[in-house]
Amino acid sequence: MFWITGFFNSFAFAAILFVLAAGFSLIFGLMRVANLTHGAVFMLGGYIATSAMQFGFFTAVLIAAIACAALGGVIQHLLVRRLAGKELAQVLATLGMSFIIADQCLLLWGGDPIGVSAPHLLQGATRIGSFAFPIYRLFLIGAAAAIAVGLWLMVERTTLGARIRAAVDDREMARAVGIPVTWLFTTVFCLGSALAGAGGAIAAPIMSVYPGLDIEMLPLALLVVILGGIGSLPGSLIGSIVIGIIYTFGQMLLPDLSYVILFLPMVVVLAVRPEGLLGRVSA
Amino acid sequence: MTKAFTLVALAIALVLPAILPGEFYTGIATQVLVFGLFATSVNILAGLGGMVSLGHAGFLGAAAYCYAILVATYGVGSIAAAFLTLLFGAGIAALFGLVALRTRGLSFLMITLALGQIVWGVAFRYTSLTNGDNGINLPAEALLASTPTARYYLCLAVLVIVLACLFVFMASPLGVSLKGVRDQPRRMSTLGYNTWAIRYVAYIISGVVAALAGILYVQIFQFISPHAMSLTASSEGVLMVISGGIGTLFGPVLGAGIVVLLKNVASAYTDRWPTLLGLIFLFIILVMPDGLLPGLRRMVRRAITAFSSYRGRSYSNTSQEAH
Numbered sequence: 001m002f003w004i005t006g007f008f009n010s011f012a013f014a015a016i017l018f019v020l021a022a023g024f025s026l027i028f029g030l031m032r033v034a035n036l037t038h039g040a041v042f043m044l045g046g047y048i049a050t051s052a053m054q055f056g057f058f059t060a061v062l063i064a065a066i067a068c069a070a071l072g073g074v075i076q077h078l079l080v081r082r083l084a085g086k087e088l089a090q091v092l093a094t095l096g097m098s099f100i101i102a103d104q105c106l107l108l109w110g111g112d113p114i115g116v117s118a119p120h121l122l123q124g125a126t127r128i129g130s131f132a133f134p135i136y137r138l139f140l141i142g143a144a145a146a147i148a149v150g151l152w153l154m155v156e157r158t159t160l161g162a163r164i165r166a167a168v169d170d171r172e173m174a175r176a177v178g179i180p181v182t183w184l185f186t187t188v189f190c191l192g193s194a195l196a197g198a199g200g201a202i203a204a205p206i207m208s209v210y211p212g213l214d215i216e217m218l219p220l221a222l223l224v225v226i227l228g229g230i231g232s233l234p235g236s237l238i239g240s241i242v243i244g245i246i247y248t249f250g251q252m253l254l255p256d257l258s259y260v261i262l263f264l265p266m267v268v269v270l271a272v273r274p275e276g277l278l279g280r281v282s283a
Numbered sequence: 284m285t286k287a288f289t290l291v292a293l294a295i296a297l298v299l300p301a302i303l304p305g306e307f308y309t310g311i312a313t314q315v316l317v318f319g320l321f322a323t324s325v326n327i328l329a330g331l332g333g334m335v336s337l338g339h340a341g342f343l344g345a346a347a348y349c350y351a352i353l354v355a356t357y358g359v360g361s362i363a364a365a366f367l368t369l370l371f372g373a374g375i376a377a378l379f380g381l382v383a384l385r386t387r388g389l390s391f392l393m394i395t396l397a398l399g400q401i402v403w404g405v406a407f408r409y410t411s412l413t414n415g416d417n418g419i420n421l422p423a424e425a426l427l428a429s430t431p432t433a434r435y436y437l438c439l440a441v442l443v444i445v446l447a448c449l450f451v452f453m454a455s456p457l458g459v460s461l462k463g464v465r466d467q468p469r470r471m472s473t474l475g476y477n478t479w480a481i482r483y484v485a486y487i488i489s490g491v492v493a494a495l496a497g498i499l500y501v502q503i504f505q506f507i508s509p510h511a512m513s514l515t516a517s518s519e520g521v522l523m524v525i526s527g528g529i530g531t532l533f534g535p536v537l538g539a540g541i542v543v544l545l546k547n548v549a550s551a552y553t554d555r556w557p558t559l560l561g562l563i564f565l566f567i568i569l570v571m572p573d574g575l576l577p578g579l580r581r582m583v584r585r586a587i588t589a590f591s592s593y594r595g596r597s598y599s600n601t602s603q604e605a606h
Contacts (some may be wrong), residue, residue, distance in 0.1 A: 034389045036396075082569065087389055088335060088570045095337070095518055096564025103557035147397070215514055219400035222393045230390065256411065259404025266397070267382055274385040 003130055006249055014135035014244025015144030017201045020217060021194030021224035022151060029231025030188050032087060032166050036094040038196050039218025040101035041068050045197025046209035047105050050114045057119035064201040065194040071101075072193025076186050102214050107211045113210035136205055144201060147195070148237055155233065164188065168231070186260055220247065223262060227269050229279025238277055292533070296439055307321035310503065311547055313431070315540045317499045318417045320445060324492035324536035327449070329521065330530030332485045333465035334384075335392050337517050338399020342490050344512025345402050346372045346497030348413055351507050354425040361427050365498050369491055376490020380483050399517050406509040418508025419568065426502050434464070438499050442536070445492060450532055452488075455520040461485050515557060519546075526567050528574035541575065 043065040052060035068098045075097055083089045117123070118136040125132040155161040167174040167181050175181045200209070207213070224243050228235025242265055250258035269277060300309045329335045331581055349371045351580045353364040383394045413419065428434045452458040463471045464478045472478045501507050510516075519542055527538025542563075549559050571578025 028389075032389070034393055079565070079569075086572075088392075089572060091335075091389065091392060092521065092569050093565060096561040096568070097560035099515065099518070099557040099564070103555055103561070107555070191361060215400070218514075219397040223396045226386075226390065226397070256409045257405070259401045259408060262404075263382075263398075263401055266394070270382055270385040270394075274390075 001131070006252055007245070008133055008137065010245040010248040011241070012140045012206070012244075013248050014240045015140040016199055016207070017220055017224055017240035017244055018144045018237055019147055019195055019199035019202070021221045021228075021240055022147065022233060023192035023199070024221050025225045025228070025231055025233065025236045026151070026195075027189055027192040028225065030164055031080075031185055033094070034087075034091045035077060035080075035189070035192065036070075036091060036218065037101060038192070038221060039214035039216075040098040040105070041071065041193050041196040042200040042203075042217050043209060043214040044068060044071070044101055044105055045200030046204045046207075046213065047109045047114070047200075048197070049201035049204055050109075050116050050209055053116060059199040061198055065198040067192055068197025068200075069190040069194035072196075073190045076189035080189070081182070081185070098214065098218075102211070106211050109209075110186030111211055113208045114204075115208040116204040118205040140202060140206070149232070151233055159185075159186070185261075186246045218261075223266060226276060227265055232276070232278040235276055235278035289533075293443070300432045300435050308337050309431050309435050311543065313435045313438050313503050314509070314547075315536075315543045316435070316442050317496055317503060318519075318523065318543055319536035320438070320442050320499065321493060321496035321520050322448065322527070322539045323442075323445060324489045324583075325530065326495060326524045326531075326535040327485060327489040327492060330535075331453065331461050331465065332482060332489075334387075334482065334486075335521060336395040336489075337392055337514065337521065338395040338402070339489075339520050340512040340514075340516035341402035342372060342376065342397035342493035343497040343500060343516070343563065344406060344509070346494035347501045347507040347511060348406060348419070349494075350498050351419040351421055351425075352412065355419060355421055361425055362565040365427060368498050369494055372494020372497070373487055373491050375497050376487045376494075379490070380486035384479060384482050384486060391525035396514065396517075399512065403509050403512045403514075406512060413509075416509060418506055418510075421501055421505045421507075422538065423505070423547055426505065427498075428502065434502055435439055437502070441495060441499060445495065446532060446536075453532070454463055457481065457484065517558065518564070519560065522564055522567065525572075526563070528576055531574075532576060534576070537576070538574075 020038065020042055024035060027033055027035045027038075045068045048064040048067050049060040052063045055063070075094070079093050079097065080090050083093060118139075122136045122139045125134045126138070127133075153161075155164060163174070163179045163184055166177075166179055167184055171181060200213075220243055224236055224239035226239075227242060228237070228239030241263065246261055246265060247258065250261040254261065273279070299312055303309050303312060303573030306368070306375060321339070324342070325336065325339050346368050350364050350368045353359040353367060356359055359367065379395075379398050383391055383398060386394055394488075404581050409415075423429065426434070428437045452602035453462075460471065460476055460481050464476070468478055471481075500511065523542050524535045525538070526541055527536065545559070546556060550557055553559070567575070573581075
């Protein structure tokens with residue numbers, strides 16, 4: 001019973017982590033920008049969703065995703081693009097931006113945690129034998145799976161995806177054959193930020209939204225992409241499952257040291273493959 | 284020039300407590316020294332080694348906790364505790380260095396951020412040891428120096444000694460090869476240098492200096508909580524380095540002065556320090572990426588050139604009209 005519930009909750013948490021980390025990984029893979037606003041945008045998405053809940057849960061998630069996409073576009077256009085080629089300056093600029101976003105969230109929504117109830121349709125639990133699985137967590141797992149498949153199809157099967165892959169492989173050549181790389185960058189930044197925002201919104205019913213959520217989630221997302229390999233979508237999937245399991249069981253078995261245990265997978269993976277499980281050697 | 288500047292700065296630092304109007308101001312001056320030392324530890328990695336760490340406050344905080352726990356919980360003498368804490372700092376740096384130095388560049392930055400947050404998480408969650416979010420208070424008799432002025436001179440002495448050592452280190456074969464590894468890693472490794480070992484030693488030195496700053500931190504605040512090792516604290520360290528001038532000897536101390544003063548002034552008027560911190564970050568990166576002093580110098584020079592070229596143009600205009 002304990003193990004089944006534990007694994008179930010691990011996968012639900014892994015689903016949230018994947019949505020967050022996939023956006024980060026997408027941006028990093030294409031642009032080589034470590035977008036540290038990602039945690040803050042996740043929190044902002046959660047807050048926006050709590051405020052937009054009167055329009056219905058799914059509309060609120062959509063509003064959060066669109067608002068965060070717009071913010072991501074603005075950050076890319078006004079900040080990241082101006083610092084093209086200066087990796088460190090870009091990271092530090094997004095870091096500065098993340099402080100501003102998080103502090104403005106505190107100003108707007110206050111310091112108390114804001115909880116959200118899951119939509120009526122997804123409340124309650126389904127029973128299989130003697131086990132009860134909350135439907136909302138099942139929904140999270142399903143949603144993450146759908147996003148994973150959607151992203152994979154987009155990258156592998158659409159023109160946009162082909163252009164993104166071309167720009168990742170050889171930016172100058174892609175530009176030379178007429179692919180609007182700058183426009184692609186902005187699109188990907190918007191998409192990544194939308195994923196973060198949507199992640200924060202769908203996480204709100206089980207995690208609620210509170211100040212400090214950004215700083216709690218950002219390192220987990222970084223661990224996921226470091227483990228899985230930066231820029232690799234399947235890597236993010238595996239990474240989020242590993243971190244989800246270790247973090248959830250860590251909190252259940254050793255609450256004092258739940259953070260220290262996160263150190264272990266990182267040590268093991270980096271010792272064997274510094275570029276991450278599915279990372280490319282050149283990246 | 285530099286020598287004269289150093290002597291003047293040292294002379295001012297020595298008489299400062301006598302000039303300052305009260306203990307409050309001496310306290311702030313001491314904070315500048317402690318964070319100057321912390322920024323110096325960030326600078327050893329970022330400036331000399333080209334490795335920007337976003338988790339350095341973890342070293343400062345872990346050392347501060349180590350000292351506080353040794354003294355307050357186990358009753359170890361303050362001087363013995365300080366030496367044990369330095370060993371502890373070196374140990375953590377040796378451990379984290381093994382992990383972080385598997386990578387470079389942005390991955391290094393991301394891993395150090397994650398490592399810093401792991402240390403933060405231990406302080407926050409391991410409440411039986413660290414008292415969690417409430418932190419640990421130190422009794423006055425557990426300190427290395429008892430009066431604010433004595434603490435000022437203690438911190439000044441430590442900072443001066445560390446900077447002097449760093450000055451020697453920068454010119455030493457190890458210091459020079461560290462810069463070589465920063466600028467030309469492939470060439471250095473072809474020449475037979477063990478680039479990993481050079482980076483690793485720099486990482487441990489930097490960790491020990493940060494631990495030293497952590498020991499001084501609990502001396503002046505007599506309190507340590509997870510807040511001291513947040514991402515914000517690590518970022519402030521990086522901001523001090525880049526605002527003062529990355530890779531220079533005195534730049535980080537200057538940057539620490541700017542950040543500490545701004546933080547203290549701002550806290551009197553507003554609760555929005557993180558927003559201000561973010562704005563300062565953006566300002567430095569977008570407007571003065573090489574630091575405030577070179578940036579100001581450049582702006583002044585540009586203003587002078589613009590002014591003189593404007594005068595030159597108006598002169599040529601009038602001369603044309605005369606023809």
